[in-house]
Amino acid sequence: MDVDERTTADHVGLQEKTITVTVNGNSYQRTVPVRRSLVDFLREDLGLTGSHVGCEHGVCGACTILLDREPIRACLMFAVQADGTELTTVEGLTWGEELHPIQQAFWDHHGLQCGFCTPGFLLTTYDFLREKHGATEPEIREALSGNLCRCTGYQGIVRSVQAADETWER
Amino acid sequence: MKPAPFDYLAPTGVEETLDVLQEYGDEAKVLAGGQSLVPMLNFRLARPAVLVDLNQVAGLDGIQAEDGALRIGATTRQRSLERHVSSRPAGGPEDLLRQALGYIGHPQIRARGTVGGSLAHADPAAELPAAVSALGATLVIRSAEGTREVPPEEFFEGFFTTSLAADELLTEIRLPPWPEGTRGAFLEVSRRRGDFAQVAVAAVVTVADGRITRAGLAVAGAAPSTVQAHSVVDGLVGSEPDTGVIAELAGNFAAQLDPPPDTHGPAEYRRHLARHLLQRAIAQATGLAGPRAASAA
Numbered sequence: 001m002d003v004d005e006r007t008t009a010d011h012v013g014l015q016e017k018t019i020t021v022t023v024n025g026n027s028y029q030r031t032v033p034v035r036r037s038l039v040d041f042l043r044e045d046l047g048l049t050g051s052h053v054g055c056e057h058g059v060c061g062a063c064t065i066l067l068d069r070e071p072i073r074a075c076l077m078f079a080v081q082a083d084g085t086e087l088t089t090v091e092g093l094t095w096g097e098e099l100h101p102i103q104q105a106f107w108d109h110h111g112l113q114c115g116f117c118t119p120g121f122l123l124t125t126y127d128f129l130r131e132k133h134g135a136t137e138p139e140i141r142e143a144l145s146g147n148l149c150r151c152t153g154y155q156g157i158v159r160s161v162q163a164a165d166e167t168w169e170r
Numbered sequence: 171m172k173p174a175p176f177d178y179l180a181p182t183g184v185e186e187t188l189d190v191l192q193e194y195g196d197e198a199k200v201l202a203g204g205q206s207l208v209p210m211l212n213f214r215l216a217r218p219a220v221l222v223d224l225n226q227v228a229g230l231d232g233i234q235a236e237d238g239a240l241r242i243g244a245t246t247r248q249r250s251l252e253r254h255v256s257s258r259p260a261g262g263p264e265d266l267l268r269q270a271l272g273y274i275g276h277p278q279i280r281a282r283g284t285v286g287g288s289l290a291h292a293d294p295a296a297e298l299p300a301a302v303s304a305l306g307a308t309l310v311i312r313s314a315e316g317t318r319e320v321p322p323e324e325f326f327e328g329f330f331t332t333s334l335a336a337d338e339l340l341t342e343i344r345l346p347p348w349p350e351g352t353r354g355a356f357l358e359v360s361r362r363r364g365d366f367a368q369v370a371v372a373a374v375v376t377v378a379d380g381r382i383t384r385a386g387l388a389v390a391g392a393a394p395s396t397v398q399a400h401s402v403v404d405g406l407v408g409s410e411p412d413t414g415v416i417a418e419l420a421g422n423f424a425a426q427l428d429p430p431p432d433t434h435g436p437a438e439y440r441r442h443l444a445r446h447l448l449q450r451a452i453a454q455a456t457g458l459a460g461p462r463a464a465s466a467a
Contacts, residue, residue: 012194012220013177034178034221037212056172057209061278070249070281076208077282080178081225127277145363146276 019083023048024092032079039063041079042089050090050119054148061147064120065089071127090119093126101168102126102160111160113151120147125161135165173211180223184312187227187339192314194220195336201225202245202287205279230341231284238262238347244286244340248274248298251285263305263345266354266374270301273356276364286340289325292332295366295391299326301356302343303388303398304372310342319344322388322396329394349384352376355454355461357447358390361434367391368434369443373451375406382406382456392429392444399423399448411456413449420448 018031023046030045037056042048042065054062056075063074066088093100099107102125112118121144128143129135135143140161141154149157179198181187191198199218201207202225210216224230224245231243233254240263242251252271255264274280274288274297288298289309302309303322311318311334325332334340348354358370370390376383385406387399405419424445431437453459 011177013179015175015177017178035173035176035211037172037208056212058205058279061276064278067281071278072281073205073278075212076204078178078208080180081204081223124278142363143277146278 014080017080017083019080021079021082021084022086024088030079034078034080036079037075038077038079038082039065039074041082042074042087045079048089048091052116052119054116054120059148060117061120061124062117064123064147066123066127069127071124088123088126090122093122100126102129102164105164105167106157106160109160109163110152110156112149112156117147117149117151121149121157125164129161129165129168130170133165135161137162172214173208174214174217176211176218176221178221178223180226182226182228184227184229184339184341185314187222187224188312188314188337190220190222191339192337194222198222198336200290200339202290203247203283204287205275205283206287206291206293224339230286235262235264240264240345242285242343242345244290244342245284246286248280248283248285248288249277252280261352262348263354263374265348266301266305266356266372269354269356270297270370270372273297273358273360273364273367273370279364285343289343290332290334290340292326292330292395293366294329294393294395295368295370296396297356297358297367297370297372297390299396300370300372300388300390302345303396304354304374304386305345306374306386308344308346309340310344311338312341313338323398326395331395348374349376349378351378351383353455353457355451357451357454359443359447369440369447371444371447371451373448373455375452375455377411377456380410382409382411385452385455387448387452389427389444389448392424392427392440397427402448402452406452411453411458413453413458416452416456416458417449420445420452424448 020029052062054060058073058076065074198220201223231245234241255267258264308319309325354374356372358367367390372388374386385403390396402419402423424441429437429440
């Protein structure tokens with residue numbers, strides 16, 4: 001059925017919804033179309049363009065953020081589904097003007113080249129290292145397997161995560 | 171904006187959800203974790219008029235362990251189940267789940283993906299349909315008309331197809347306890363970590379007094395849907411575990427599979443994987459072999 005041709009009276013549910021989300025500690029209230037993805041909401045409605053939109057079907061991991069402390073693909077959720085949740089994006093990782101130890105490790109160990117995939121890698125690493133100390137290389141590679149990088153060949157990224165494992169006091 | 175327009179409904183109770191499904195039927199699509207449906211919406215391969223979001227429905231998620239049995243609410247996140255089974259003692263269905271869940275996508279996928287969603291999506295190469303088939307699960311299905319309980323073989327009907335009617339909802343997965351002497355093995359070969367299986371095998375075997383008394387065997391990725399290896403089970407039950415017998419039964423079963431060839435290899439390759447993974451999984455589940463890394467396949 002082509003829903004574009006429906007009149008307002010035909011609609012059975014919502015096409016727009018007002019939602020309240022907490023992003024990096026700040027509360028936002030916005031009215032959004034129900035089919036707007038969470039990552040588009042972050043970028044276009046809130047201006048938080050750190051989360052990147054890559055494949056838009058859950059393969060590349062560039063849009064990885066934390067939703068209620070769990071790492072998720074922000075391209076595979078609708079913004080309306082995030083109503084009432086707490087999100088962390090790469091903008092929330094930085095300690096004020098100072099880079100987070102994970103970011104510093106990526107800087108120090110060539111964990112990025114073009115940087116497109118980096119926000120996703122940072123949040124994935126944050127989630128992984130929060131629970132894990134003394135990670136082995138196979139464990140790191142498995143933890144990062146849901147994020148794609150087309151520049152570095154992953155060597156630098158794995159080294160960065162190993163370094164952050166040592167430097168991040170948690 | 172990627173998906174075609176839809177009307178969004180987010181019911182908060184099971185009854186309300188069932189009423190909505192009864193009212194909108196084929197026009198509605200149920201959204202659980204969204205890890206398969208949202209890509210289909212983004213590509214506009216699916217264009218439902220009404221999207222029914224289950225994520226606000228109370229009482230559809232949660233895990234209950236009782237006397238060795240496990241009841242899993244349909245919207246339980248795969249990562250929640252993973253955490254639950256990692257802390258449970260050995261000797262129950264948790265053993266097989268512990269091995270299988272890590273193969274599903276990536277942590278980011280499992281954090282949203284649900285147990286019931288994966289089953290209802292019925293991807294022929296997915297891990298959970300094979301796991302619940304080998305585990306002899308009971309799938310609880312509800313509609314506004316009533317409740318029915320079906321075994322996996324009456325649920326998985328074919329390529330991305332289940333016996334769920336448009337007004338029905340998978341609400342719970344029940345896994346029976348394991349008798350003494352039961353072991354499980356879940357083995358998979360895929361191109362990359364986190365990919366769907368090229369072939370995966372789930373094996374649950376009970377050995378008592380040196381003989382195999384029951385077995386559940388399921389193969390993913392080698393047919394239009396998860397298939398149970400009934401001929402192998404029939405050949406095994408009543409006999410003593412024997413590598414020669416296992417190899418012959420697995421070989422005969424795999425030879426009858428007709429997997430579609432794809433860019434990753436010809437049908438013969440998947441038959442080869444099915445044969446070897448079956449052999450190894452049964453050997454592990456009967457205690458003839460210890461666990462080994464699947465990447466050595």
